[in-house]
Amino acid sequence: MSEELMTIREMCAEFDVTARTLRFYEAKELISPLREGQKRLFTKRDRARLKLILRGKRFGFSLEEIRQLLNMYDLGDQQQTQMLRTYELAQNRLAAMEAQAAELAEAIQELRDQIEWGKTILADRNISSE
Amino acid sequence: MSEELMTIREMCAEFDVTARTLRFYEAKELISPLREGQKRLFTKRDRARLKLILRGKRFGFSLEEIRQLLNMYDLGDQQQTQMLRTYELAQNRLAAMEAQAAELAEAIQELRDQIEWGKTILADRNISSE
DNA sequence: GTTAAAGCTTACGTCAACGTAAACTTACGT
DNA sequence: ACGTAAGTTTACGTTGACGTAAGCTTTAAC
Structure with missing residues (x-):
């Protein structure tokens, strides 16, 4: 591991992906x-970038969506027009x-309630079986 | 719309899915x-159930995962063994x-920072161009 | 000098989640 | 009686995100 540059195998080990995946991402111009x-x-x-790609995937974004998000992280060296476009894109994505986060929170609460209800039933059965 | 029972077309209209999708879900034993x-x-x-299926999809669950979640919602008429198994499954899913929610929150914050940074740069440019 | 490991390209295979087309069968309106 | 709108089954097609196998080169080790 030369600190700065890594081989494909080292990448595979570090990020737990296959070489095929890395080549595929390169073909798709993600890296x-x-x-x-x-x-x-x-x-x-x-x-x-790979870190962000993998996180994006965990959120259920497609590779194409992730590509757009990645561009957003490249703001520094862009023209103003491009920046405005990107900024707009970021706003939408953020919304x-x-x-999604709100909906997820709601579902988590429902699931929690459901589990609590299951618990109650289990407790009742335990009591009534003694 | 006979209040209780709906045709496939009515379902399509109400949930904005195709007939193919509904038949597909039936074949997969989701409905x-x-x-x-x-x-x-x-x-x-x-x-x-369809409501839950569609929500599950928005969260990025696979149909197979959703099928398991749906079974979880059928707790009422299950045996105790099955309930314990289901309860366990619910715990894992909840975790x-x-x-995912935590990670999402983190990403949202990062994105927010990124946007703020972009704003700052834009502001700087506007000032320096006057 | 050659074998093994790590790399490469090219290309076909796979799986999920439907789309789409073909070829019927009722049910209804005129 | 007849078209047409809504329903059906069967089956092949499609897209995204890789897996997997074949065949070739390059580098390191013995």
């Missing part, structure tokens, strides 16, 4: 490792995520 | 409409959902 001849060398930037 | 000859008639129970 862009350097080349030493044929071989891929993954930079710090690639690792940061969607907040909505 | 089980009555039959009047060949034709399906959807009950209140089917509608309640997973809470973890």
